Amino acid sequence: MISNLAQGVRAFTSNAFHVAGERDVLVDAGANFDVVERVAEAGGIDALVLTHTHRDHVGNLPDVVDAFDVDVWGYDTDQPGVDRAIADEERVQLGDDEYVAYHTPGHKDDHLCFHSPDAGVLFAGDLVFQGGSFGRTDLEEGNHPVLVDSIERMVDVLDDDLEAMHTGHGPSVTDQPYRHVEAALSAARSAGGF
Template identity: 65%
Template structure:
């Protein structure tokens, strides 16, 4: 089960995905809403927080979640406050009932990760790519358009045309031809 706990929130936040199963994990915590209450609507136990990156809209609720569920946070850079354990490029993490490969995808932010499970064909893309060819902004500190394009290309090479779901950091998840949206994001990033 994958549920976007930020759905319907009218505040500046990222999506926050509860991935339930053998290892119940929150992918990004969102910000500016009570995510702890929303987690408790689905489960009383949380095993970990996994971060796509550490922009404030993705980690604003991190301390509240860690305190409420006594869990650690995993991300790319443990030098960032609140990140307890490092996930390196190519590491495998269990989210719910599936193993995901962590892909270091900088360009939007240096510590950006995507998580890909080839089976069942699910990708958590953070702010790398979004629906309809949109892509992460590069005008913030650590943003770099050329690096972002390389990261999008790298993700596109890793995913198959049979990718079933692309869960993005903002906006709706993509479940119809998600690989095409990644391809389009690469094209649009080159033109912008």
């Protein structure tokens, strides 16, 4: 079961997804709200997994680590708070399902997406969003051509079997999520003059 613990929060935060199952995981910690209480109500976690280390995704990281004594997994262990590295195309257990981690820079150098073909689920972080939006590239480490390459990679990896896309901001997409990824690629190409 996947639930967004940041649902209804009126503060600057990313979404924070509790993935329950054999290995209870929090995907992104969010910021500026008490995620610890919400994680406890959801049954706790075995690990914190990051899509990337922008402040709105990791602001609650120290509180989560203190409360649950968990390792933090992300792409780059040189980033503050990241204990264990997840390599490109490494398989990781989130809840009851195995996901493949894809290094998808462009929004930030350490950005990862997580896809489970069996579950039909994508954790897209800030790569793409509902309605064909895509991650901003005007922040440090942002690179629009690299972002387009990363979205192209995910379009190639995914297909119409995708059932749910959970994004770093905004609502999750359960109605033809693959079409939203394709639309994001088209929009990103147009915005970059490709």
